Amino acid sequence: MRLLHTSDWHLGRTLHGADLLREQEAVLSGLADAVVAESVDVVVVAGDVYDRAVPSADATAVLDRVVGRLLRAGAQVVLTPGNHDSARRLGTFSGLLSAAGLHVRAATDRLHEPVLLRDEHGQVAVHGLPYLEPELARHELGGGGREAGIARSHEAVLTAAMDRVRADLARRPGVRSVVLAHAFVGGGVPSDSERDICVGGVDLVPAPVFDGVDYVALGHLHRPQTISPRLRYSGSPLAYSFGEAGQQKQVWLVDLDAAGLAGVRALPLPTPRPLTVLTGTLEALLDDPAHAGAEEHFVSARLTDAVRPADPMRRLQTRFAHCVHLEWSGGGAGDGRSYRERLRGRSDLEVAGEFVTHVRGGVGASEAERELLARALGAAARAEAAR
Incomplete structure (x- = not known):
C-alpha cells in the first residue's frame, strides 16, 4: 500500500493580506496527478485543513474541489482536524462521506476506531487523532483507571490517546498501522508561520509517545522534517511566511509491505508564486x-x-x-538611551512634533500643524485636570 502524507493546508490563509486560495488550489489539485503518477492508494492529511475554525465559503469550495479530484484519481482520503480547525464542523456528515472514500476522524471519543483499508497483504489500520486541546481532551479521554487523572499537557492527552490506539491494535494481530497526529513532537524545528500551541512548554510531546505503530504522519510544523524514519512532518504545501522563502515544499510517499514500513521518499511540490x-x-x-x-x-x-x-x-x-x-x-541606529531618558526634559509639543517628523520620513510639521497640535495638547491637559 502506498500513502501520500500531507498536512497544514491552511485553506483560506492570507500572506500579509494577500489571498492565497488560487495558489493553494493550484498546488493541492496537483496532488491528484501525483496519485495517478505514483499509484497512491491513500492520501492522509494530518490537520489544519483550514486556517480558521469558521472557514469562508470560498475556502470550503476549494476543499470540495481538491478532495473530489483526489477521489476521482483513485485514492481514498483520511483527514483529521488541527488546532486551526473546528473538529465539530469538519466532522459534519463524516459517516456519509466515508461511503464516498473521504474519512474524517474528528471525534475524540472515537479516536480508537480506525479506518480499515486492505491490500494484497491484508489490513492496514489508519487511526486519525484530532488535535487534542489538553484541557478539553483530558476530560473527554478521562474515565476509570489510569486515565482518571490525565494532566494538562499534550504529552499526557496524547499518551492516553495512543494507549487507546495500541489497545485497539492489540485486538488486531498482524494488522499494519498508521497514525495521524497534530502536535509539536520533540526534535521538530518550528517556523515563524505556525500558531503557537505552547502554554509553559506543555505542548512538547516526546517521540516515544507514538511507539507501537508502523508510521506516524505528523502535522503542525510547516517545515518538512524527519523525527525518526517512522515519524515525519510533511510540512505545509505553501510557504506561509517570508521566513520560509526558498524552502522546498513536499509531501511524503510512504510504502507499506507485508512486514510494515517498507520505505519513505519525498515528492517535491511546485511553487506557484x-x-x-x-x-x-x-x-x-x-x-x-x-x-x-x-x-x-x-x-x-x-x-x-x-x-x-x-x-x-x-x-x-x-x-x-x-x-x-x-x-x-x-534612519540610523538608536543612541542606546531608554525611552524615558530620551523624553526627559522635553515638552509634549516637542515629542509630538518629533513623531510627525519620524512618520513622514524626516519632514517636520508645518507652523499651522504645530499650532493645531498645541491646541489639542492643551485641550487634553485641561480635560485631565478637570477629572
Whole structure:
C-alpha cells in the first residue's frame, strides 16, 4: 500500500493580506496527478485543513474541489482536524462521506476506531487523532483507571490517546498501522508561520509517545522534517511566511509491505508564486535589473534609505505587483538611551512634533500643524485636570 502524507493546508490563509486560495488550489489539485503518477492508494492529511475554525465559503469550495479530484484519481482520503480547525464542523456528515472514500476522524471519543483499508497483504489500520486541546481532551479521554487523572499537557492527552490506539491494535494481530497526529513532537524545528500551541512548554510531546505503530504522519510544523524514519512532518504545501522563502515544499510517499514500513521518499511540490525578500534603497529596488526575476513573486521589501521615502508601497507595486510587505530599516541606529531618558526634559509639543517628523520620513510639521497640535495638547491637559 502506498500513502501520500500531507498536512497544514491552511485553506483560506492570507500572506500579509494577500489571498492565497488560487495558489493553494493550484498546488493541492496537483496532488491528484501525483496519485495517478505514483499509484497512491491513500492520501492522509494530518490537520489544519483550514486556517480558521469558521472557514469562508470560498475556502470550503476549494476543499470540495481538491478532495473530489483526489477521489476521482483513485485514492481514498483520511483527514483529521488541527488546532486551526473546528473538529465539530469538519466532522459534519463524516459517516456519509466515508461511503464516498473521504474519512474524517474528528471525534475524540472515537479516536480508537480506525479506518480499515486492505491490500494484497491484508489490513492496514489508519487511526486519525484530532488535535487534542489538553484541557478539553483530558476530560473527554478521562474515565476509570489510569486515565482518571490525565494532566494538562499534550504529552499526557496524547499518551492516553495512543494507549487507546495500541489497545485497539492489540485486538488486531498482524494488522499494519498508521497514525495521524497534530502536535509539536520533540526534535521538530518550528517556523515563524505556525500558531503557537505552547502554554509553559506543555505542548512538547516526546517521540516515544507514538511507539507501537508502523508510521506516524505528523502535522503542525510547516517545515518538512524527519523525527525518526517512522515519524515525519510533511510540512505545509505553501510557504506561509517570508521566513520560509526558498524552502522546498513536499509531501511524503510512504510504502507499506507485508512486514510494515517498507520505505519513505519525498515528492517535491511546485511553487506557484515564490516568496522573495529584497533589501536596498527604494530607487535601487525599482531600477536594478537584477531584481527582474522577482517581479511576479510575493515580495517583502526592506528599505535602507536614510530618509523614509514617500509612498513607497505604491511605487514598489508599479514594478512588483505582488509586493505585500514593507519595512524601513533606515534612519540610523538608536543612541542606546531608554525611552524615558530620551523624553526627559522635553515638552509634549516637542515629542509630538518629533513623531510627525519620524512618520513622514524626516519632514517636520508645518507652523499651522504645530499650532493645531498645541491646541489639542492643551485641550487634553485641561480635560485631565478637570477629572
